[in-house]
Amino acid sequence: MILDPLQQLGRKGLAYFGRLGRGHLFLMQTLAAVPGLVLRPGLVIRQLHSVGVLTLLIILVSGLFVGMVLGLQGYNTLVDFGAEESLGVVVALSLVRELGPVVAALLFAGRAGSALTAEIGLMKATEQLSGMEMMAVDPIRRVVAPRFVAGFISMPLLAAIFSIVGVYGGYFVGVGLLGVDDGAFWSQMQAKVDLNDDVYNGVIKSFVFGFVAVWIAVFEGYDTVPTSEGVSRATTRTVVHTALAVLGLDFVLTALMFGD
């Protein structure tokens, strides 16, 4: 009786590490299947559409609003110090270093990641993956790897688009509505945003977040319990785990990149 909670804890621990191991083996298998896609680019292009292009709208709209809010908040703070002409720098650095990669990854998990998990999970529940195996077609090569590559390529592009649109959102509010000087907005941004320190580091972040987000999404789908409840749980897990992983990794990467 006393040992019951201990036993349960042990069981949960074993299940957790078992799953972690499966996830890594799955990643190895997926990465091993990636070179084969060179011969079948059509599979990746099709997924680039459903993973990348269909996520574009939410990225554009969200990026615009985030940039507008940054412009408004930044202006209200900077104007107290008479430094409102630095608004362009504030908006650009916030987006390029942090908000672009992070928010784009969170939106990516909500829109594309959950869709990937649900799609692969339902393919498993309806025996389509099993059917492929029996037709001597490896589902990891045919289904998982193209989606993985498409997600990995899409994520940095979406983060870049998010940041660009966000800068224009900040410009619209700061320059268009609040009267910040047009030339100062752009010139300060040009002078203070460094290509290596800021832009490249942001791009590295978005690649890392993309890798993790799409890995979680395809693994959760492939490892789902093949029932409607199982697919529902897997989809939820994708969004939650990706959000936690992205925010945790963001801290680690920020510390490595910008911590002195």
Place this chain on the structure above:
Amino acid sequence: MENAVRETGRNGQQAVVQVRGLVFSRGERMIFDGVDLDIERGKVTAIMGPSGTGKTTLLKLIGGQLRPTAGTIVVDGENVHELATRDLYRLRQRMGMMFQSGALLTDLDVYANVAFPIREHTDLPETLVRDLVLMKLQAVGLRGAAGLMPAELSGGMARRVAMARAIALDPMMVLYDEPFTGQDPISMGILVKLIRELNDALGLTSIVVSHDVQETAAIADYAYLLSDGKVVDQGAPEMLWKSASDWSQQFLNGEPDGPVAFHYPARPFRDDLMQGGRSR
């Protein structure tokens, strides 16, 4: 030499599948406990038994999708569970499987579903692929449905498409998982006819897993009855009807009580009633 010995099955006939001493369990639940069976080349062999006896599991074991706890499964002279992945996939190209759900790829239309294995495994020009697909669809009577999506098909049509896909690569053997479940009489009649005719016309070996006794017995050359992880009876269907086994009689005649009890195991009814208002 070993393979040659293994390929000789029941009555000295050539066996395309030989299962010996098969043991398989899921957790603490034993699914198969020492099953031996032979599937003869060119014949339709039925695997029958109540729901939950592991009939579908047996097909997955034969196809190498599951690994047995003990025992061997030899298909066309190759020990399935000793094969490297590449060789297993090569063996699967010589097998077709029709899943209970059809397992059609929902993002592809009927034509593309049947073309799928051909496109994946051959470099045939598209005109030839088209001819092959139309031939397979013609064989199952669905050439006219080539442009439909899986969601637009009835259950019977979906299984016929799955059947066309299963024979797309001209396999040596087709595995049918519960092909008749939930079918209306017309669809069932079509499926029964197709399984037998395709087997004979294409020189296939067919394994039909089912609990639909009448339909399966009508087309099978040989049948195995499974229960509680063992083969409880076997023989030509007409012989099984005359079997002395109480279990076989109960199963084949659909009797509600017998060796398979009507009541799920429980403590005496009197004890439960005497418990009064107390909850269990």
